[in-house]
Amino acid sequence: MSQTSFLASVAHWTQIECKERVLEAIPKLITLYKNAEDLQQTVDILKILCSSFLPHLDISTADTEKEFYSAVMPQASDMFDSAVDNLLAEAGMTESDHLQKTLLTLLTVLMDICECLELCLGHAINKEEERLSSLPHAVSSSVLHVLYCSYTHCSVR
Numbered sequence: 001m002s003q004t005s006f007l008a009s010v011a012h013w014t015q016i017e018c019k020e021r022v023l024e025a026i027p028k029l030i031t032l033y034k035n036a037e038d039l040q041q042t043v044d045i046l047k048i049l050c051s052s053f054l055p056h057l058d059i060s061t062a063d064t065e066k067e068f069y070s071a072v073m074p075q076a077s078d079m080f081d082s083a084v085d086n087l088l089a090e091a092g093m094t095e096s097d098h099l100q101k102t103l104l105t106l107l108t109v110l111m112d113i114c115e116c117l118e119l120c121l122g123h124a125i126n127k128e129e130e131r132l133s134s135l136p137h138a139v140s141s142s143v144l145h146v147l148y149c150s151y152t153h154c155s156v157r
Contacts, residue, residue, distance in 0.1 A: 022056040050116040073142035
C-alpha cells in the first residue's frame with residue numbers, strides 16, 4: 001500500500017480500527033509526518049495522530065514518551081513557529097484576495113496545532129491528576145514553547 005493510499009485509508013478508520021491497529025499505524029504515520037511535503041499535509045497528519053491514535057496509547061509507558069511525544073511534539077513546535085513567522089511576513093503585505101486566503105490558512109494551521117497540543121496535554125494528564133509532576137518532557141516543553149511564543153508575540157506588538 002502506498003503512503004498516500006495508507007494515509008487516505010487511515011483517515012477513514014473508525015475508533016475501533018484505530019485501537020486495534022494503533023501499534024501498526026503510529027510508526028507509519030510518524031514517518032509520513034516527518035517527511036510531509038508541506039505545512040498543511042503535516043498538520044493533517046498531526047491531527048490524525050492526536051485525535052485518532054493518541055487516545056489508545058497508554059501514557060504510563062516509557063514507549064509513549066519515546067515513540068510518540070518525542071517524535072511528534074518538537075516538530076509541532078517548529079510548525080507553530082514557522083506558521084507565526086509566515087503570518088507576520090504576510091501581514092505586512094498589501095491587501096489582496098490572495099493575502100486574505102493566505103492569512104486565513106495560516107490562522108487555521110495555528111488553531112489546528114494548538115488543538116493537537118491541547119489533546120496531547122489532556123491525554124498526558126487525564127489518566128491521573130498526580131501525573132502532572134511526571135508529565136512527558138516533550139509535551140511540557142512543546143506546550144510551554146507555544147505559550148511563550150504566543151504571549152511574547154502579543155506583548156511585543
